[in-house]
Amino acid sequence: MLVNLGIPWVILGHSERRSLLGESNEFVGDKVAYALSQGLKVIACVGETLEQRESGSTMDVVAAQTKAIAERIKDWTNVVVAYEPVWAIGTGKVATPDQAQEVHDGLRKWLATNVSAEVAESTRIIYGGSVTGANCKELAAKPDVDGFLVGGASLKPEFIDIINSATVKSA
Numbered sequence: 501m502l503v504n505l506g507i508p509w510v511i512l513g514h515s516e517r518r519s520l521l522g523e524s525n526e527f528v529g530d531k532v533a534y535a536l537s538q539g540l541k542v543i544a545c546v547g548e549t550l551e552q553r554e555s556g557s558t559m560d561v562v563a564a565q566t567k568a569i570a571e572r573i574k575d576w577t578n579v580v581v582a583y584e585p586v587w588a589i590g591t592g593k594v595a596t597p598d599q600a601q602e603v604h605d606g607l608r609k610w611l612a613t614n615v616s617a618e619v620a621e622s623t624r625i626i627y628g629g630s631v632t633g634a635n636c637k638e639l640a641a642k643p644d645v646d647g648f649l650v651g652g653a654s655l656k657p658e659f660i661d662i663i664n665s666a667t668v669k670s671a
């Protein structure tokens with residue numbers, strides 16, 4: 501249906517679907533593979549809960565979520581990975597730039613080890629969770645933060661500042 505409507509992108513694996521609808525890592529992986537097979541581009545969300553972060557399992561959680569996708573697809577050209585810590589989504593509690601960078605770097609290393617150096621280099625890893633005009637520049641300056649998945653702030657004029665933060669690293 502999305503394809504027929506000319507919609508090019510789909511967001512899959514959002515934490516609300518994982519938690520409220522019980523979508524497993526494997527089910528999200530299947531959906532990613534199917535969407536790609538239909539010609540859609542995919543923003544695939546991964547991210548840990550507060551409990552998981554506090555127990556030190558953040559990287560294990562996002563690696564398992566990414567692995568379930570990697571096992572089901574060969575071509576990463578049309579995939580963007582979105583790191584969205586569950587505790588930061590719609591809460592006003594944004595990950596610090598260092599927290600985001602640490603996970604993005606971990607995800608890129610995971611891709612390098614488990615998929616390929618090329619995919620690790622070329623796949624965009626974007627951050628989502630309480631991004632605002634006020635915090636976007638510092639986040640965007642981090643080397644492995646390639647953009648944002650924005651909820652609430654996309655409805656406000658400050659969204660322009662978030663879009664413009666894409667130029668922070670090249671400035």
Ligand SMILES: O=C(CO)COP(=O)(O)O
Binds near residue numbers: 588589590591
């Ligand atoms: O869930 C989100 C985007 O998918 C993030 O929403 P917020 O930017 O409102 O935290």
